[in-house]
Amino acid sequence: MTASDYLDLIIKSLLLAGIYAAMAVGMTVIYGVMKIVNLAHAGFLMMGAYFAFVLFNRFHIDPVLGAILALPAFFLFGMAMHWLLVRWLPKSDTPTLSSLLLMFGVWLVLQNLGYMIFGSEDSSILTPRTLASVQLGNISIPLVSLIVFIAAVVSLVLLQIIFNRSWFGRSMRSLIQNPYAAKIVGVDDERTARLTFGLGTAFAGFAGALLAMLYSFNADFGRPFLLRSFVIIVLGGLESVSGVAIGALVLALLETFSVQVLPASYQPAISFALLVVVLIIMPKGIAGLLQRKLKVT
DSSP, X not given: OOHHHHHHHHHHHHHHHHHHHHHXXXXXXXXXXXXXXXXXXXXXXXXXXXXXXXXXXXXOOOHHXXXXXXXXXXXXXXXXXXXXXXXXXOOOSSOOHHHHHHHHHHHHHHHHHHHHHHOSSOBXXXXXXXXXEEEETTEEEEHHHHHHHHHHHHHHHHHHHHHHHSHHHHHHHHHHHOHHHHHHTTXXXXXXHHHHXXXXXXXXXXXXXXXXXXXXXXXXXXXXXXXXXXXXXXXXXXXXXXXXXXXXXXXXXXXXXHTTTSOGGXXXXXXXXXXXXXXXXXXXXXXXXXXHHHHHO
């Protein structure tokens, strides 16, 4: 392989890492604050894809704008779901069986609703940008991938600002670090949890709408991305929002470069293998490993 080939693979990895990070961050914030492994994340991704698809097909709304509109729509949907279902779950410092079963049940309901409404055939969003590309020297970058990457990075930057500069972000951080101390100093854990679940759902819908610009999709669209999201948050640290970017980049690099030596059908196996290795060697993820090294030095 030439230097140009390696540069091409690195650029593809960065573009893929951006969308992976946006895809996984919603799952991370929900786990960090509420200690819920959100298996319904796959259903939210699927709904986000069909949300952009319906807006584009019926109302001729650009899919990029559709992805932006998905943020407030899914935020309200997530808050409503928390009020109706999630708030009744027992509070715990670790994931509970009841939360896993509830989220799995929600995923199955959403998936079957998708089959009932849209059928089992694959759908796709095709625009004049779909086959367009941007030339960077000898490297051709798909325009859609570049747009999706920029949208994902901007959304993550805005989330980081919210996380560090707002009262809501401070409440989230305090509940992630020490939920008991947070309650003592007056953090409204119920309100913060509802907003957090809405935020996590909003990012899942947003990421699903972005993914719909890159891939064809059906009612089972979210399943492979659920595994990738879980690998990313475990790799980055289950409660680390900034670690999501690291985990997404590592997974994207492995998947992109592995295609050179393995068939593309082996990519799910790479995710499984990486998950097992991380759980054995780095149970707190890369972020936890870096923090431990900083404390030692």
